[in-house]
Amino acid sequence: MLQHYDITALFITLRLAATTTLILLVVGTPIAWWLANTRSRLRSPIEAIIALPLVLPPTVLGFYLLLAFSPDSPLGGAVASLGLPSLAFSFTGLVLGSVIYSMPFVVQPLQNSFVSLGKRPLEVAATLGASIFDRFISVVLPLSKMGYLTAAVLGFAHTLGEFGVVLMIGGNIPGETQVLSIAIYDHVEALEYSQAHWLAGGLLISSFLVLLMIYGMNRRIHLMKTS
Amino acid sequence: MIDVELLLQRSEFQLNTKFSVPSRGVTAVFGPSGCGKTTLLRAIAGLEPDAVGSLEVNGQHWQTPHERLPVEARRVGLVFQHPSLFPHLTVEENLLYGRKRLEKATNPYDLKELILILGIEELLNRHPDSLSGGELQRVALGRALLAEPKLLLMDEPLSMLDQASRETLIQLLENFLQQLDIPIFYVTHSSEEVARLADNLVLLSRGDVTACGPTATVLASLDSELSCSESAFSVLQGEISSKELSGLLCIECSDGIDLKVPASESMVAKHYPLGRAVRLRIRARDVSICLERPQQSSILNILPAVIAEISTSSDSGSRLIRLDIAGMHVLSKISEYSVQQLGLHAKQVVFAQIKSASLV
Numbered sequence: 001m002l003q004h005y006d007i008t009a010l011f012i013t014l015r016l017a018a019t020t021t022l023i024l025l026v027v028g029t030p031i032a033w034w035l036a037n038t039r040s041r042l043r044s045p046i047e048a049i050i051a052l053p054l055v056l057p058p059t060v061l062g063f064y065l066l067l068a069f070s071p072d073s074p075l076g077g078a079v080a081s082l083g084l085p086s087l088a089f090s091f092t093g094l095v096l097g098s099v100i101y102s103m104p105f106v107v108q109p110l111q112n113s114f115v116s117l118g119k120r121p122l123e124v125a126a127t128l129g130a131s132i133f134d135r136f137i138s139v140v141l142p143l144s145k146m147g148y149l150t151a152a153v154l155g156f157a158h159t160l161g162e163f164g165v166v167l168m169i170g171g172n173i174p175g176e177t178q179v180l181s182i183a184i185y186d187h188v189e190a191l192e193y194s195q196a197h198w199l200a201g202g203l204l205i206s207s208f209l210v211l212l213m214i215y216g217m218n219r220r221i222h223l224m225k226t227s
Numbered sequence: 228m229i230d231v232e233l234l235l236q237r238s239e240f241q242l243n244t245k246f247s248v249p250s251r252g253v254t255a256v257f258g259p260s261g262c263g264k265t266t267l268l269r270a271i272a273g274l275e276p277d278a279v280g281s282l283e284v285n286g287q288h289w290q291t292p293h294e295r296l297p298v299e300a301r302r303v304g305l306v307f308q309h310p311s312l313f314p315h316l317t318v319e320e321n322l323l324y325g326r327k328r329l330e331k332a333t334n335p336y337d338l339k340e341l342i343l344i345l346g347i348e349e350l351l352n353r354h355p356d357s358l359s360g361g362e363l364q365r366v367a368l369g370r371a372l373l374a375e376p377k378l379l380l381m382d383e384p385l386s387m388l389d390q391a392s393r394e395t396l397i398q399l400l401e402n403f404l405q406q407l408d409i410p411i412f413y414v415t416h417s418s419e420e421v422a423r424l425a426d427n428l429v430l431l432s433r434g435d436v437t438a439c440g441p442t443a444t445v446l447a448s449l450d451s452e453l454s455c456s457e458s459a460f461s462v463l464q465g466e467i468s469s470k471e472l473s474g475l476l477c478i479e480c481s482d483g484i485d486l487k488v489p490a491s492e493s494m495v496a497k498h499y500p501l502g503r504a505v506r507l508r509i510r511a512r513d514v515s516i517c518l519e520r521p522q523q524s525s526i527l528n529i530l531p532a533v534i535a536e537i538s539t540s541s542d543s544g545s546r547l548i549r550l551d552i553a554g555m556h557v558l559s560k561i562s563e564y565s566v567q568q569l570g571l572h573a574k575q576v577v578f579a580q581i582k583s584a585s586l587v
Binding site: 123125126130138 | 272273274297298299301302303304305307309311313314315324325328329370371374376
């Protein structure tokens with residue numbers, strides 16, 4: 001059966017995925033909006049940087065993050081000089097790593113959704129007296145519902161399955177930074193297959209259910225539009 | 228007054244406009260596609276960030292060389308060529324979108340009355356995706372007006388509609404736009420829409436304004452691109468003076484000058500009361516010239532006229548002649564050969580044969 005640390009690993013994982021998704025939706029919105037609308041030459045390099053986690057081995061990302069967290073680096077130094085605990089081997093560090101690691105999974109669906117929205121609805125709203133903020137709330141958000149849902153699910157699910165980055169910067173401390181995927185790895189290493197089954201199977205089924213729900217909603221919205 | 232002086236430089240296109248129009252009535256912006264009509268309209272609305280220059284609407288500076296009012300502060304109503312209702316809102320919510328955002332609503336348009344005029348009372352709870360093209364444009368017009376604009380811009384609002392809905396909507400616009408107390412810019416490439424709706428006319432060609440003024444005056448000038456084209460026409464204003472002749476309506480256009488136009492029972496104008504103001508469109512090709520009054524002709528309208536001007540340029544063997552018929556200007560397009568055969572010259576007294584005139 002499940003041990004105490006398995007339960008805490010589950011909660012840490014859920015908390016990490018939820019926090020990361022929330023931060024990414026907030027941070028990702030302006031980035032995706034800028035990418036969808038800008039004519040700047042910086043667009044391609046920024047798009048490439050955001051897509052990097054899609055192609056890089058997570059360990060590469062984790063390695064550089066670990067270096068950045070060390071007190072000798074500008075980031076780690078700044079954190080230390082503010083009297084804050086080190087980012088390495090901490091939950092905050094995991095969140096920061098996950099935000100970077102899952103960024104493309106949130107930004108890209110949002111960007112696609114903003115592009116398909118087009119300029120017209122916003123221009124109409126502007127002529128009708130809506131300010132920029134108002135236009136975003138009253139036009140962009142409701143018309144990008146599906147984009148936000150996809151972005152949230154992909155960001156959440158991708159953080160759930162994170163392994164390499166967490167291993168490099170989290171240190172696998174049970175009860176603090178040990179997440180589900182690493183707990184499974186530990187069980188397998190210790191030949192505790194039954195615990196591994198519980199965790200792995202649970203993750204498999206719940207992931208399937210979440211995706212099923214999303215595709216089901218997608219289909220319903222699509223059917224509503226065509227009917 | 229509305230004073231427009233806007234410049235916009237694109238890689239292969241330059242908009243360079245300077246003109247003024249009165250602060251009431253419909254100003255048609257007319258020109259072939261690609262001449263910059265839509266771009267001009269968007270620049271006036273403030274949707275073209277690269278447009279420079281100045282724009283003054285009834286004493287209010289919307290744009291000067293130093294600063295520009297953002298779109299949302301201009302109070303401009305815009306009806307696009309493609310219907311553009313918000314798909315996530317019902318018709319009623321669409322209608323009220325702009326009105327809800329007014330700081331102080333003065334309600335110059337009564338909501339219920341406007342809904343009835345536009346004929347959209349049955350649609351209020353429906354979503355835009357279940358509406359026809361004509362319905363969408365009527366709702367879009369209502370939505371723009373309820374935001375109480377200082378200037379209404381319409382970008383070829385009829386061009387995406389089928390013939391039947393076009394006719395319905397243009398009839399609605401004919402009556403409705405004239406009653407509005409705000410200036411209206413109406414972009415079109417249809418001469419029929421110009422004839423039926425426009426009080427003023429701005430001709431646009433490759434980004435330049437080639438003529439601007441009251442519709443009848445602009446149409447009567449011989450050197451505009453429109454008069455040189457095959458579709459040159461004149462517009463006369465008049466009122467219905469008699470319905471006694473069977474199958475005909477008499478339109479009095481000037482003192483004692485009656486034009487007769489065929490009128491079938493099915494025609495809307497047939498049922499207009501006497502004295503009702505109407506417009507006539509006469510194509511330049513349908514006006515021929517005789518030196519003496521022809522006797523026993525099948526042509527209904529033969530009027531004494533004075534040649535005011537003959538175009539010097541002759542393209543494809545024809546000449547354009549501006550006739551003065553009791554103070555009204557009517558264009559006639561005849562062959563170069565006829566001009567020489569008849570020895571036509573300015574100030575000559577002739578007879579104009581108008582083969583057909585259509586009520587618009």
